[in-house]
Amino acid sequence: xxxxxxxxxxxxxxxxxxxxxxxxxxxxxxxxxxxxxxxxxxxxxxxxxxxxxxxxxxxxxxxxxxxxxxxxxxxxxxxxxxxxxxxxxxxxxxxxxxxxxxxxxxxxxxxxxxxxxxxxxxxxxxxxxxxxxxxxxxxxxxxxxxxxxxxxxxxxxxxxxxxxxxxxxxxxxxxxxxxxxxxxxxxxxxxxxxxxxxxxxxxxxxxxxxxxxxxxxxxxxxxxxxxxxxxxxxxxxxxxxxxxx
Numbered sequence: 018x019x020x021x022x023x024x025x026x027x028x029x030x031x032x033x034x035x036x037x038x039x040x041x042x043x044x045x046x047x048x049x050x051x052x053x054x055x056x057x058x059x060x061x062x063x064x065x066x067x068x069x070x071x072x073x074x075x076x077x078x079x080x081x082x083x084x085x086x087x088x089x090x091x092x093x094x095x096x097x098x099x100x101x102x103x104x105x106x107x108x109x110x111x112x113x114x115x116x117x118x119x120x121x122x123x124x125x126x127x128x129x130x131x132x133x134x135x136x137x138x139x140x141x142x143x144x145x146x147x148x149x150x151x152x153x154x155x156x157x158x159x160x161x162x163x164x165x166x167x168x169x170x171x172x173x174x175x176x177x178x179x180x181x182x183x184x185x186x187x188x189x190x191x192x193x194x195x196x197x198x199x200x201x202x203x204x205x206x207x208x209x210x211x212x213x214x215x216x217x218x219x220x221x222x223x224x225x226x227x228x229x230x231x232x233x234x235x236x237x238x239x240x241x242x243x244x245x246x247x248x249x250x251x252x253x254x255x256x257x258x259x260x261x262x
Contacts, residue, residue: 063092063251071095075124081154082117090117090192093251094222098190099125101218101257106130107187113137113177113206114193115147115160118222122190123156134158137177138193139165165194169208174199176208186212192222200228210240213260219243225254 071092072079098118102110102125110122115138126132138144141162148160163177175198191206203221213219223229224247233256237245243258 067092137163174202176205204232219258221256224256
């Protein structure tokens with residue numbers, strides 16, 4: 018499968034067969050109303066020049082990435098991922114939500130330290146297509162299908178049914194599940210925070226979105242051993258947290 022074929026899969030909005038409570042629907046509608054200006058801006062994934070610069074930085078062909086924006090990562094997040102991999106040289110990166118981030122992360126790891134990427138996504142056909150897309154560019158990653166199940170703890174919505182993971186995760190990239198399940202759906206990622214070593218990173222995409230701001234506030238209260246800051250780049254922003262102790 019060529020990257021052009023894979024591109025046809027990337028813009029697809031997430032689908033799921035799950036029961037959504039009245040309260041969840043109320044949150045989705047309310048946060049959608051609050052966040053519509055952000056959603057409109059997020060349709061832009063960065064300029065063609067920014068995308069070319071990213072691909073040149075990774076020594077990838079200019080057609081290696083699809084159109085960005087909307088449901089997909091933007092160039093600001095992708096550049097930030099490369100920045101952090103260059104600086105941290107992580108040996109284990111875990112990604113929640115496959116796609117353009119998978120290609121960029123796998124290539125950055127190949128160039129900077131040779132670490133390993135493990136990625137989870139709920140769409141089996143998309144995982145298979147992404148695996149083939151990476152192989153087309155000489156890249157590999159541990160891409161896994163993870164069904165969505167009721168969220169753990171006190172978080173609403175659903176979360177990935179994640180199988181065995183390494184005890185140590187040097188870098189956690191959170192780009193799923195989609196907010197249309199619930200505005201706070203990505204908050205459950207904190208179930209992996211204990212695996213982050215001192216100096217390790219958590220990166221939450223869409224950091225300026227209203228739901229993610231609520232998630233960030235709750236994480237800051239619960240995880241005082243992490244330092245949180247919002248990187249206001251691109252149209253979506255990224256919440257970055259580093260484990261300090």
